[in-house]
Amino acid sequence: MTELRTTPTPEPASAHPERSVRRASRVTIRDVARTAGVSVATVSKVINGRDGIAEATSARVLRVVEDLGYESSLVAASMRRRRTHVIGVLVAEFEPFALQLLQGVSDSLADTSYDVLAYAGSVSAGDHVGWERRSLSRLAGTLIDGAVLVTPTVALPSASVPVVAIDPHTGSAGPATVDTDNLAGARLATEHLIALGHRRIAHLRGRGDLESARLREQGYRDALADAGIPFDPALIAEGGYRAPEASRGAATLLDLADRPTAVFAANDLSAIETVRVAATRGLRIPDDLSVVGFDDIPEASACEPSLTTVRQPLHRMGAAAVQLLLTMLDGGEAGHHRMPAELIVRGSTRPLPEHT
Amino acid sequence: MTELRTTPTPEPASAHPERSVRRASRVTIRDVARTAGVSVATVSKVINGRDGIAEATSARVLRVVEDLGYESSLVAASMRRRRTHVIGVLVAEFEPFALQLLQGVSDSLADTSYDVLAYAGSVSAGDHVGWERRSLSRLAGTLIDGAVLVTPTVALPSASVPVVAIDPHTGSAGPATVDTDNLAGARLATEHLIALGHRRIAHLRGRGDLESARLREQGYRDALADAGIPFDPALIAEGGYRAPEASRGAATLLDLADRPTAVFAANDLSAIETVRVAATRGLRIPDDLSVVGFDDIPEASACEPSLTTVRQPLHRMGAAAVQLLLTMLDGGEAGHHRMPAELIVRGSTRPLPEHT
DNA sequence: CTGTTAGCGCATTCAC
DNA sequence: GTGAATGCGCTAACAG
Numbered sequence: 001m002t003e004l005r006t007t008p009t010p011e012p013a014s015a016h017p018e019r020s021v022r023r024a025s026r027v028t029i030r031d032v033a034r035t036a037g038v039s040v041a042t043v044s045k046v047i048n049g050r051d052g053i054a055e056a057t058s059a060r061v062l063r064v065v066e067d068l069g070y071e072s073s074l075v076a077a078s079m080r081r082r083r084t085h086v087i088g089v090l091v092a093e094f095e096p097f098a099l100q101l102l103q104g105v106s107d108s109l110a111d112t113s114y115d116v117l118a119y120a121g122s123v124s125a126g127d128h129v130g131w132e133r134r135s136l137s138r139l140a141g142t143l144i145d146g147a148v149l150v151t152p153t154v155a156l157p158s159a160s161v162p163v164v165a166i167d168p169h170t171g172s173a174g175p176a177t178v179d180t181d182n183l184a185g186a187r188l189a190t191e192h193l194i195a196l197g198h199r200r201i202a203h204l205r206g207r208g209d210l211e212s213a214r215l216r217e218q219g220y221r222d223a224l225a226d227a228g229i230p231f232d233p234a235l236i237a238e239g240g241y242r243a244p245e246a247s248r249g250a251a252t253l254l255d256l257a258d259r260p261t262a263v264f265a266a267n268d269l270s271a272i273e274t275v276r277v278a279a280t281r282g283l284r285i286p287d288d289l290s291v292v293g294f295d296d297i298p299e300a301s302a303c304e305p306s307l308t309t310v311r312q313p314l315h316r317m318g319a320a321a322v323q324l325l326l327t328m329l330d331g332g333e334a335g336h337h338r339m340p341a342e343l344i345v346r347g348s349t350r351p352l353p354e355h356t
Numbered sequence: 357m358t359e360l361r362t363t364p365t366p367e368p369a370s371a372h373p374e375r376s377v378r379r380a381s382r383v384t385i386r387d388v389a390r391t392a393g394v395s396v397a398t399v400s401k402v403i404n405g406r407d408g409i410a411e412a413t414s415a416r417v418l419r420v421v422e423d424l425g426y427e428s429s430l431v432a433a434s435m436r437r438r439r440t441h442v443i444g445v446l447v448a449e450f451e452p453f454a455l456q457l458l459q460g461v462s463d464s465l466a467d468t469s470y471d472v473l474a475y476a477g478s479v480s481a482g483d484h485v486g487w488e489r490r491s492l493s494r495l496a497g498t499l500i501d502g503a504v505l506v507t508p509t510v511a512l513p514s515a516s517v518p519v520v521a522i523d524p525h526t527g528s529a530g531p532a533t534v535d536t537d538n539l540a541g542a543r544l545a546t547e548h549l550i551a552l553g554h555r556r557i558a559h560l561r562g563r564g565d566l567e568s569a570r571l572r573e574q575g576y577r578d579a580l581a582d583a584g585i586p587f588d589p590a591l592i593a594e595g596g597y598r599a600p601e602a603s604r605g606a607a608t609l610l611d612l613a614d615r616p617t618a619v620f621a622a623n624d625l626s627a628i629e630t631v632r633v634a635a636t637r638g639l640r641i642p643d644d645l646s647v648v649g650f651d652d653i654p655e656a657s658a659c660e661p662s663l664t665t666v667r668q669p670l671h672r673m674g675a676a677a678v679q680l681l682l683t684m685l686d687g688g689e690a691g692h693h694r695m696p697a698e699l700i701v702r703g704s705t706r707p708l709p710e711h712t
Numbered sequence: 713c714t715g716t717t718a719g720c721g722c723a724t725t726c727a728c
Numbered sequence: 729g730t731g732a733a734t735g736c737g738c739t740a741a742c743a744g
Binding site for chain 2: 713720721723724
């Protein structure tokens with residue numbers, strides 16, 4: 001009776017012609033066991049290569065597995081097993097920054113026995129602060145052996161698996177982290193604009209809940225101070241690291257009576273948005289306005305004009321996070337890894353014409 | 357007794373000072389129940405908003421949930437429940453093409469109640485043909501409600517959940533699919549080169565097991581035939597859609613005694629690789645060699661010189677896949693969705709100088 | 713060598 | 729209203 005409930009279509013998968021697109025109920029280990037005429041445990045042993053199984057039995061089971069197209073459910077297996085050999089990359093949202101990191105993580109995991117699982121936690125939950133705790137709680141301890149958290153917004157409580165944070169909320173506090181020298185990077189960007197003769201330099205802020213955003217603003221202020229340029233609060237607007245907010249912030253700045261001649265945006269996404277808004281105002285880049293971004297996502301060099309920006313070595317950061325994670329999975333201790341920032345000068349900045 | 361085994365650290369999570377970076381064991385529904393002084397079932401009902409629970413009890417439970425930072429395990433929940441509200445994007449590997457699609461999928465799922473899970477199946481398993489069946493089998497029916505398969509290499513047997521394939525193996529055969537008009541796109545690319553005066557046009561093939569690769573080669577041949585240019589087998593090399601293979605293929609072509617004046621690469625990744633190899637041979641792009649790619653990933657416009665390519669609307673393709681999937685999840689029937697291809701002329705192509 | 717037993721963390725009947 | 733059973737698909741001990 002319960003057998004029937006488990007497998008509504010008792011005939012082997014290979015037998016029934018797929019004329020309808022109906023869902024075939026999943027092939028479970030019990031289907032295999034029943035078809036092969038052995039117990040569930042035996043199948044499990046064969047699958048997992050445990051020894052103590054007769055050659056003949058093993059072969060027969062494997063044949064059935066092949067015939068039925070059986071593959072063990074990650075979920076069920078992970079519930080019993082210690083390690084799943086899956087690394088989770090937890091992001092708030094799949095945007096270019098996170099995707100570049102993901103590529104780095106994935107590439108450097110290619111030589112290991114780990115698979116990669118990326119999870120966007122706040123897609124359906126809105127911009128809930130604390131998405132990382134939610135995601136971690138849902139996946140850790142069961143599905144993934146370790147996690148890479150991309151721009152977590154809160155300090156993480158001790159998790160149930162090893163965790164490495166990239167561009168964390170609290171700077172280099174807490175557990176293992178990977179980040180870029182945001183302060184120095186922001187200085188580079190601002191000093192570049194100053195060197196080009198700009199003095200009315202605006203800043204489009206990043207997300208208020210991220211340490212990186214705070215540091216980038218600080219670097220901007222420091223550079224201004226060093227150059228003896230007074231700080232003007234009117235030249236700061238909220239960009240939030242994302243297009244919609246950046247669009248509003250950029251509009252605020254560009255509609256100022258005494259418009260800035262340059263904008264340092266807290267990341268590339270908002271810099272690109274600034275360029276877009278400038279276009280709607282009839283402003284040409286870089287003739288009427290210089291723009292600098294941060295991150296150097298592929299879109300930065302792809303846009304027109306190409307964006308001057310501060311490069312974070314995203315691919316290498318992902319790889320570094322993996323190294324730290326593997327160390328922790330091996331029982332070792334992992335620390336903090338800071339990457340240098342690099343100014344990449346492209347087409348969106350130019351010297352301020354003498355006729356200010 | 358069993359209580360002790362389940363929770364090695366019986367004290368509430370909030371009680372023990374996190375001085376060590378030791379793993380805290382996951383907070384389970386039982387911890388919540390015990391702390392709140394109710395049964396596990398009661399907690400479950402409160403969490404899932406079932407009615408029939410005293411207001412006071414409900415409030416108390418919710419407080420404990422908040423305090424302990426409890427979140428139901430996706431794994432455990434998905435094993436009992438019907439729907440997990442998670443959509444899986446299954447890819448062989450996280451490369452730019454797949455990542456752009458992922459972004460499209462994710463963005464168009466933002467307004468729904470679904471979360472997104474991306475899984476790279478062949479990371480640890482090598483280039484195993486059939487990764488999609490393996491991944492699907494591991495995740496479907498348990499962890500995800502539906503799946504978007506990116507460039508599956510085999511025709512899928514009926515799966516246990518709704519599935520949409522993007523750029524499928526078998527063209528538009530089988531279940532729901534989304535693809536681009538590869539044949540027309542390849543013609544556009546080749547005709548563009550022909551219009552520029554090129555006649556020795558090479559083709560760097562895509563992955564042999566993909567229909568898209570076959571169609572792109574066919575489009576190339578068709579365009580040559582229409583222009584009355586004889587097909588030369590020596591001008592075809594394997595690119596495999598990936599950098600390492602493309603590198604070898606490009607070298608073969610560029611080291612030919614009678615070198616081609618233009619290369620149509622089956623995708624952007626191999627086109628970019630061709631540009632790279634050309635540089636090592638001292639060839640300038642586009643002066644000494646014109647190169648056209650396919651896909652229009654962000655890297656295509658980012659490279660130097662920017663790449664002339666055939667654009668696939670990747671973001672929209674991801675969104676289209678989601679629409680089909682949601683239809684199927686709603687019990688409806690979904691069909692095939694074909695997107696137009698568009699030639700984007702950039703800096704990597706130019707007219708062949710008269711002095712051939 | 714193989715089958716039986718006991719859960720993993722959770723949701724779902726059913727009794728109480 | 730609440731709580732003890734039960735099972736999801738699977739694996740690890742332990743029996744036979």
